[in-house]
Amino acid sequence: MTPTATYRLQLQPDFPFAAAGQAVPYIAALGVSHLHLSPVLEAVPGSGHGYDVVDHGRVRAELGGEEGLRQLAATARAHGLGLILDIVPNHMAAAPRHNRQLWEVLREGPQSPYAHWFDIDWAAGGGKVLLPVLAGRIGDEAGRFEVGARDDGSPVLRYGDQEFPLREGTADLPLPELLAAQHYRLAWWRLARTELNYRRFFTISELIGVRVEHPEVFAATHGKVLELVGDGVLDGLRIDHPDGLADPAAYLERLGGATGGRWTVVEKILTGSEPLPAGWAVAGTTGYDALHRIDGLFTDPMGAADLLGRYRDFAGPPGDRGGYWTATVRRAAYRVVTHELAAETEWLTRLAVQACSGDPARMDHAPWALHTAVRELLVRVPVYRPYVTAGGPLTEVAESALPAEAVQEAKAVFSVPQEAAAVDVVRDLALGRLGDGPEHTAFCARFAQTASALHAKSVEDTAFYRYVPLISATEVGGDPGRPAVSPEEFHAFCARLSRDWPATGTVLTTHDTKRSGDVRARIAVLSECPERWASLVAQLARATTVSAPDPQLAWQAWQSAYGCAGLPTGEMAGRLEPALLKSVREAGLFTSWTEPDPAYEHAVSEFVAAGPGADTGQARAMMTRFADTLAPFVRANVLGAALVHLTMPGVPDLYQGTEREYIALVDPDNRRPFSRPPADVPDEKAGLTVAALGLRRERPGLFGESGTYAPLAAHGPAAAHCLAFCRSGEAVTAVTRLALRLEEEGGWGDTALTLPDEGPWHDLLSPGREFTGTTVAVAELFAERPVALLVKAEGGGAADGG
Known part of the structure; x- marks a missing residue:
């Protein structure tokens, strides 16, 4: 069964199966259909995440063992919930004592x-x-x-x-x-x-790659999970990091056959307009592609460009602090491929030499030339990896992973044209064109695996921390160089999902997001007031007794503090300092994990304590006043993003706690044990969430694989600020975008939204409100809140309750 919605719980020794079972009644009442569990197989003792598996044949004892998992499944079933499990096929912990x-x-x-x-x-x-x-x-x-x-x-x-x-x-x-x-x-x-x-996960030597392409290894590493699927304990799977596998398509085909085609999504990060490979035996991705489109709707393109210019003026000088995204990514890629992935590059070079040694037409390519070609092509792969096997068919999508312009740029590095021919050899090997001998097969798979590690480390874990004009845009799957998404682009994306991947996953916050959806929604408002933000940062710099060690850090630290403005007194510094220290270490400009600069890091800590993390003082008062003035526009972003997420095509996944306001920074901050919120604390987002999930549960046909998606058009002076769509002719989502700009432009005026028919339409978010006719004044539609969820009654009678 395809879920209607899932709820992710991050299991850990401090939140085992028994604790999850106690949370089931609350989660079921939200309206989701399935619990989504983080990895549950035996992991390194004390692991807070479970991705460091040591034994695929046992359910983790620290969580309550297999008996605890089966009891959790029974409790969930009793409350109408199934289980989705996150599994880790690519790697295990390189911990001999436990592995x-x-x-x-x-x-x-x-x-x-x-x-x-x-x-x-x-x-x-x-x-x-x-x-x-x-x-x-x-x-x-x-x-x-x-x-x-x-x-x-x-x-x-x-x-x-x-x-x-x-x-x-x-x-x-x-x-x-x-x-x-x-x-x-x-x-x-x-x-x-x-x-x-040995192959590892990205650059983490503590995680060793597993060769699940071998049938007996697949059987051994998946036996327990498949047993749990067969016994009805599990209903579906989330696949961690398929890009690390030698042949993701073949793996997913084998897995789909073994599970009987259970609902499965993959943690596949798509770059730009890159499509998910059509032949993969999955329901879709885990949803980072949707996250980027939703965030982009609430980002002002002109304001983001203005903000970039002001960031450059503030942070200067040129280089990685100069705010040039493409150049930042390229520099980061060169650093990673020549430093952190130097061993992987050498391995590829050895394989290339071996592949050429038996071919008279290619055996005279010097190892240094092949090494240079490997490096220059790796840094120019525009997506995470090509999807091709040696000797197999070469699709247009696979070939686009090494485009002609990348080949020409790589050749330009060579001073002798004849030596530049090594680039053609490496590209042909990477695309499986030179045959399917052992060396060819190994190089083809290894190049793809290394490309994915390089892309992840250079973009997600380096460039995203170096490029900080608008940090809400530096999220997995995003494009900080072009952070805004137009309504037309969003509608086209949703139409593709509805047509090709209607049961794909969608998300706003995960255990891996660098900032929660609510933090990003708040920071995105800065794209609508770049001049006010730049002025505030300059004032904050003068009002803070301890200067930042560099202006780039100051800019992102104050943005982070603004994004966390809802944190209780006493929490800001304790949450902000670890996140910013991680940021500067990942960026690698002044300090790093492997070459730390204690003096610089101490300066970071002192600055955070005295400025962005302080609970009192002039700077804190200034930030509070600024945040208060933008609160109505933050509300529009938070509610708008939540409603779009819950009603667009796909299966929405809610990360633990995000049904309400959820302020979290990068892990481990976002992996704190789940705690049920107090029932007596009202939360507008929670009410919206329950209403939308209730509609999905009660009328799944509107949103499921047979449902339809249709954009709705607004007309009038502020039409661009209304994003609306209809699901299956009977549910309408309408949200306000760029609310601050809207206010500055004079409000809605006589802007009207065209509805699919005369209705009547009932707003689930405002019981008692009803609209009839084929148009509705947007000012009236949003009179009580900046979003609306309209439904028609089933069979033409009274509308369902929400």
């Missing part, structure tokens, strides 16, 4: 029956797996090693609280010989950047 398959590989080497579970380049490591786990160089750490025994008596090598298996017959060797005799090499953590020889 039995990896333990056996390290103990037995390439001959282990589990060796094919992981992408390990044994030749590159001299027959050993590099484990970058040491705090310093091995010579400096030798005194911390000791040989001991596990509970079963088997010998182990211990380093702090880590354990590693010992190859048979080596336990009694002197330490230097013992270390040399293993199938792994323990190394300083900094060597991962250049010498790592």
